[in-house]
Amino acid sequence: MFDRKKKGERALLVLPHSRSMGDGVRRGEEFAELVRSAGAEVLGHVAARVEDPNPRYYIGTGKADEVAEAVRALEADVVLVDHILTPVQERNLEKHLSVRVVDRAGLILDIFAQRARSHEGKLEVELAQLKHLATRLVRGWTHLDSQRGGAIGLRGPGETQLETDRRLLGERVKMLSKRLEKVQTQRTQQRRSRLRNTVPRVALVGYTNAGKSTLFNALTTGGVYAADLLFATLDPTVRKVDDLSCGPAVLADTVGFIRELPHDLVAAFRATLAEARDADLLLHVSDAADDERELLRRVVNGVLEEIGAGDVPQLSVMNKIDLAGLPARVDRDAEGKPSQVWLSAATGEGLDGLRVVLGELLGGERVHATVSLSLGAGRLHARLKAAGAITAERIDDSGWHLDLDAPRSVLAPLAGGDEHAAPLRQLLEAEAPVEA
CATH class of the missing domain: 3.30.70 (Alpha-Beta Plaits)
Structure with missing residues (x-):
């Protein structure tokens, strides 16, 4: 085995694409932005057409050789693959390339680990990382086997390092699960308190970098960190909104969604996503300047279905109209009910229209x-x-x-x-x- 470096920041990207993946160029740009969000330098990329995945490398053997040549030419120290690999595929690629290989799920988990700030968020990220790691432990440290037993019935190898790692990892997962369960119980009590007060609950959802946190700050005095980064905000934040015609409401900012969000991460972030599941209304925020906004809306709705929030009423909010060169407006259906609000959270244009619509939708019920x-x-x-x-x-x-x-x-x-x-x-x- 090669020596793993503690941190690799010079990255070569492998961008698999197929007919079923949609726009490969847009997807590649998004993945490169994910890599930069993780703090790595993108040296270059290798595109790989994959219609029938290779069980050994996921990409073909010839393409794997091409990636190996690019690694040597660019002196990359990490290869990032824009697809979720099996543990065997990841391990085989590492052996073939002699550098660290991280798939899409591992990269997203790494970004989440960097961005989590609250105690709850850190617990959720570590739990998801350990579950991801559990499938990737390999027999790489057999030279650290415990001493062999000498007594009758105890002959043979002792506990290998691999078995030790698995046991310690399992114990850590159990401990984190208990801690997280306690934190989630506290959040459940907070949500029940809001339910008892019958204050309407609104949650912001949307694809990452759609501007949810900027909109949250514009509607409240939340002071949530907002930046032009993927996954700029991870921890759930709840604030009261007072200037609505229906009276006060509670607004929750949630983590942004993305294509192929790791299932372990969805499971771990139950507390964050519960804000969406328990809401009376979802504000589905989209980037009005994004040509793929309808595709990304389907991605978000797919995750909402997965967490049990698919039936929660939604109001579509088209953000960033200043970048798209569009006017602020409120679209209504045939019955006159608001269906879509166009605004710019950054400039404030259209925010008053959103407040009026919220008053209508929440007050009417x-x-x-x-x-x-x-x-x-x-x-x-x-x-x-x-x-x-x-x-x-x-x-x-x-x-x-x-x-x-x-x-x-x-x-x-x-x-x-x-x-x-x-x-x-x-x-x-x-x-x-x-x-x-």
């Missing part, structure tokens, strides 16, 4: 009214209180007089077959939703 219940409606009263629907209450000999402020979706199930819920049912029938 809430009920602000007073209802009187008999003293026999104790169970319904308790359920309304548990749901956080009651803002004020008075009681006298005739019963409870409750001021309600809650989403219609919360109140409707409580107005079911209970005979004491008749006043609530009548209220919901009379209090029609605000038309958007």
Whole structure:
């Protein structure tokens, strides 16, 4: 085996492409940007047509020889492959090229490791990295075998370094999982608190570098780090938005999505992605200046389906109209409901239109009214209180007089077959939703 360098920053890119991968040029540019985001210098690239993947190298043997020649000519110390490789393919390429090989999943994990700032984010990244590494441990340190046993029944090799590494890695994964479970329990309690307060929850989602964090800062006083980088923000940030016609709402900034996001990373970032899954409304942010924005929207929607957020209502937000040379506007469907908002989070153009639309969509689903219940409606009263629907209450000999402020979706199930819920049912029938 060759000696691994601790850090390789001179990178040669291998860019596989096929008919099913779409625009190879755009994909190659995105991968190069990922590499630069990781802090590496891109020396050059080798394109490889792959319709029938080679089980040994993924790319063909002739192309592998071409990559080896380029590595020597450019004096690269790491080869980055724009595809997810099997552990065997990665190991075989490393042997053939005599330099470190990192696939797309490993590169994304490395970027996440650099960008994670919170305790939770660091735990999530390390857990994903260890799960990725677990499939790539090789028998590379047999010279470090433990001493052989000498007693009867203990003869033969002791625990190899590989087995030791696997055992230690497994123990570390268990420990991180427990710590992360504790942190995620705390976040779940925070989300439940917001649910009890019936404050509408809005989450920003979108392809990485679409401008979500810039929009988050423009709508709130969040102060989230925003830069022209892939995965500039990883840790979930939640802030209150007060200047909406429907009243206050909670806005969450989430991690950006990307093609072929490693499954271990999706699983690890449950806390971040739960903000999208539990939201009342998703603001799907896209780059209006990007010719592939519809394809990237499908990528994001695919990840949302994977995490169970595919059914959450969405509002399309076309950002960066200043770069696209487009005017700010609000598109509406045949029923007059807002479907798409065009704006620039950087310049502020169109933000007022987004605030108006948010007020329409969130306020239209809430009920602000007073209802009187008999003293026999104790169970319904308790359920309304548990749901956080009651803002004020008075009681006298005739019963409870409750001021309600809650989403219609919360109140409707409580107005079911209970005979004491008749006043609530009548209220919901009379209090029609605000038309958007």
